[in-house]
Amino acid sequence: MKRFDLSVYLVTDRPLCGGRALIDVVAEAAAGGVTLVQLREKEAGTREFVELARAVKKALAPLGVPLLVNDRLDVALACGADGVHVGQSDMHPSDARAILGPGAIIGLSVETPELARAARDFPVDYLGAGPVFPTATKADAAPVLGLSGLGEVVGLAGRPVVGIGGIGPANAMEVLRAGAHGVAVVSALCAAFSPREAARELLQLVRAARGVQD
């Protein structure tokens, strides 16, 4: 059985780490309570990406935190990742599933309720819905989905949903209350002074929201 926990989902961004090595930021965040990591690299050459992914996988393995690779199944296969996260212009989830097999975790980004509906029969394990709030992290981000849009996606998804986009400690609980199973964050962890403390705080907020909700 495939196990993953969307509660506090770190999506990496090397430039946002400032002068710090990405591997250190990821390790700190994981020690603080991150439950899932997606390695996202848009500029690295393949060999560099594979080497980075292997280092991250090695750091996460003893903590039991699964590693997903954004877009690149080749990198996921080479580093022994637990799965991939694909966007609408990445490999189709059906192709990804055919290559990676039933045991891989596969997530899909949806920017609208329509895309969530279209994805109902896709062989994916969770949806990443957003941007929930305005964000400066992704230059080509879609229009803001909002909390109501997120709720619509949750209603249509038929599987767990993680919210992404502009999420931090100030609004994490709202995202959970809108029905998301967790929060995916980029700058709230990568750019944090202490990724460990930031992860701990986010996990507490997610658990608190779930307590209120349940």
Place this chain on the structure above:
Amino acid sequence: MKRFDLSVYLVTDRPLCGGRALIDVVAEAAAGGVTLVQLREKEAGTREFVELARAVKKALAPLGVPLLVNDRLDVALACGADGVHVGQSDMHPSDARAILGPGAIIGLSVETPELARAARDFPVDYLGAGPVFPTATKADAAPVLGLSGLGEVVGLAGRPVVGIGGIGPANAMEVLRAGAHGVAVVSALCAAFSPREAARELLQLVRAARGVQD
């Protein structure tokens, strides 16, 4: 047994095709005598790349011309390509072999005799050596290897070598006489008025050079 023929090796470049669809240029060139095709896309998103690769694979299959994908093993797996061609900053050939298995064709770019020597124990089926001549096709091309450098690579390779970089009908025979098993060309086919005729001419030249040599 893995079979491939490096004689006239087309490396694709969409911008060089002008207004023509890449698939048409590849099909024409293959009809003219291209013996191997490498699909090289540096700008396409993964889904677009997979769709293009499937169309090219479908066009080449009835002609018995193998398709290799540049760099991207994920795309190669998704489209059922015959293998990949990797550069020095792409996935390491040993990782590529572990993922694709013994039946895949794997080629490696080498820009110097030192790199050819370093690659001796790598699980690759051929080396692509170049740039043999100056070329404008690749913005980040290494210093020119020249015919003597190509000859050195051939002597060190321990496997077939295809020359690449600035090769066309005017100098194809020299490349063969320097010991290469074939010519890899980009603009000489992609930018040709008739890719079919250009391929036919190159194949005749390669065969003529081989006749002289043998």
